[in-house]
Amino acid sequence: MVHYLRIGGIKMNVDKDVIVIGAGTSGMMAAISAATHGASVMLVEKNKRLGKKLLLTGGGRCNVTNNRPSDDVIQHIPGNGRFLYSAFSQFDNHDIIRFFEDKGVKLKEEDHGRMFPVTNRSKTIVEALTSELNKQKVQIELDAEVEKLLKEDNRIIGIRLKDGREFTAHCVIIATGGKTYPYTGSTGIGYRLAKKAGHTVTPLFATESxxxxxxxxxxxxxxxxxxxxxxxxxxxxxxxxxxxxxxxxxxxxxxxxxxxxxxxxxxxxxxxxxxxxxxxxxxxxxxxxxxxxxxxxxxxxxxxxxxxxxxxxxxxxxxxxxxxxxxxxxxxxxxxxxxxxxxxxxxxxxxxxxxxxxxxxxxYPIEKSFVTGGGVNLKEIDPKTLESKLVEGLFFVGELLDINGYTGGYNITAAFVTGYVAGKNSAQIASYFHY
Known part of the structure; x- marks a missing residue:
């Protein structure tokens, strides 16, 4: 099916329904969710492989989520966890567990409700997500760094890469992570893109440090x-x-x-x-x-x-x-x-x-800490969809948001949940253009 975008009243071909920037925890889940809900999706990653930071989580074992009641999980996200209530009503920590088990990944529960793959290897989780991305026919662009968001009349219309290539889309999801472990690619580019789009970013600080x-x-x-x-x-x-x-x-x-x-x-x-x-x-x-x-x-x-x-x-x-x-x-x-x-x-x-x-x-400074505190101002984000209130078709997810939790599977839960919800809602918006 050919999709179109109206730019200045002119009907133009669009490359994809949804473009996701960043192939970490929230980005991969966002791409999978958008594709599962019927969108054509492109996933853009600046690294040469997917899930580079995800491979480090949980000491290399990947603390996928936490098995506590959903309300308890939100209580363990002291940095604006309440913002997530609406997202959790659409997809929560128990849905994350079901998601992986449905993909053949067996999980086990350890102390304080922490959930790990039985293999004790983060690679198991990254491989499961990669397999699902391929199954959903998501176009993956590796070693591709985004330079600019493309907008028209206060609406997102695509992205420009540093190599000069441009891709158009009905929706763009920014999932570039915070500023911890910058060698994994978390260099703060998402904050810069957000500011250029007119968003405010609250002061960043180290947490879980x-x-x-x-x-x-x-x-x-x-x-x-x-x-x-x-x-x-x-x-x-x-x-x-x-x-x-x-x-x-x-x-x-x-x-x-x-x-x-x-x-x-x-x-x-x-x-x-x-x-x-x-x-x-x-x-x-x-x-x-x-x-x-x-x-x-x-x-x-x-x-x-x-x-x-x-x-x-x-x-x-x-x-x-x-x-x-x-x-x-x-x-x-x-x-x-x-x-x-x-x-x-x-x-x-x-x-x-x-x-x-x-x-x-x-x-310790942010670069040597586990989690970035602060981020894109939540007053400028719709909690039900994760869409920007300032730019139509633009979504923010994961650690980029002004949300931070304790270690124990809470931050990764917030990343998976926001990724899924943004993916689902971006696909729904994109579907309005299928005519």
Whole structure:
């Protein structure tokens, strides 16, 4: 079937119904969805292969999505997750699971609802998507970088590549990703295209990123390499009140803290640093015990093991290095017999266990972080279709949007969902021109 585009009232041939820019998670899903819903589709990728960044996800195993209830998934997308409610009503995390299983990809569930291919290989997911693109007869242009969006009367009409070639289309979906891991192709071109089309881009920041600390114990490498399990890390506001807390594992590093708890707090650290020079973190090493319970437990151990050195009597309460570190912070000589330790000293020690303060001064830069925070302003995007409110036929999906979630399959879920919904709705718009 020959399709047409009206430019300046003149009827012209159109190359494709839908062009998708970027063959990552959201882009491949968008192309598949548009083709499945009847559109002729072209997928344009600047790299020499598809899914380059997708191959790195989940430590090379690809955390495809999360099996929690859909509402829980949205709750784990703190960066404007609510915007996705309408998209999730059309295609959600459970649909992602069905999509891959229908393609013969067996998935398995691990801790916290994370879903992985049984093969433990990201390549399995990329191959399944590539196979479906071929099955749906999507035209794939590799090693092809987009230079410009083509518009006419505030409507998208196609794209121009850097090599000078132009392709016309009824709809264009931009799926170029954020600015993390730029060597995979995520160089921020999508933000530039969005701005040239008249869109605003909110400030970009690193999220799901290790946190840098200014504290002297970091500079002296006192705790470097120490891992703590099931601790609660909190970001405090300027009044000392908890802004966000996460109970997960954490790792002390040569620059500060990393591990799941730190990564999840990083977004809020960066937001605090926009207003102030530093951000205060609070670490509770024993979140399952209240301060009163802890003091009572310490007092009981003191009564039972009066003659033992305090650091020996409390062995097993905390990892040894952290125990000795906090005793020193509390100005308690760990070699002292427990009977010599005053009640006030025990309370001071308990306070440090429950609320050890650290001063955050930054995170890794966006290029070295897992996820880009900020992006194309959501006020300018229709949440039901992912179409631009400013330019007809232009869609934005994935990490390019001002949406960011925690690690654990949440960002990739948002990418697959927005890709699918934009693909479906772009195909529907393109169908209006089939006459």
């Amino acid at each position: 290790p946190i840098k600390l200014a504290d002297t114990f970091v500079q002296k490498k006192v705790l470097q390499g120490l891992s703590l399990q099931d601790v609660t890390l909190s970001v405090l506001n300027e009044k000392g009140k908890i802004r966000v807390s996460h109970t997960m594992d954490m790792l002390f590093t040569h620059f500060g803290v990393s591990g799941p708890a730190a990564l999840r707090c990083s977004m809020f650290v960066n937001q605090a640093l926009e207003k102030h020079n530093n951000a205060t973190l609070s670490l509770d090493a024993l979140p399952n015990k209240s301060f009163k319970q802890l003091v009572h437990e310490l007092t009981t151990v003191k009564e039972q093991q009066r003659d033992k050195a305090i650091k020996n009597a409390l062995k097993g309460l905390l990892p040894e290095r952290y125990l000795e570190f906090l005793l020193e912070k509390a100005q308690i000589d760990g070699a002292r017999p427990f009977r010599q330790v005053e009640a006030s000293e025990l309370e001071r020690f308990a306070e440090l266990i429950k609320d050890f303060r650290m001063s955050a001064i930054g995170t």
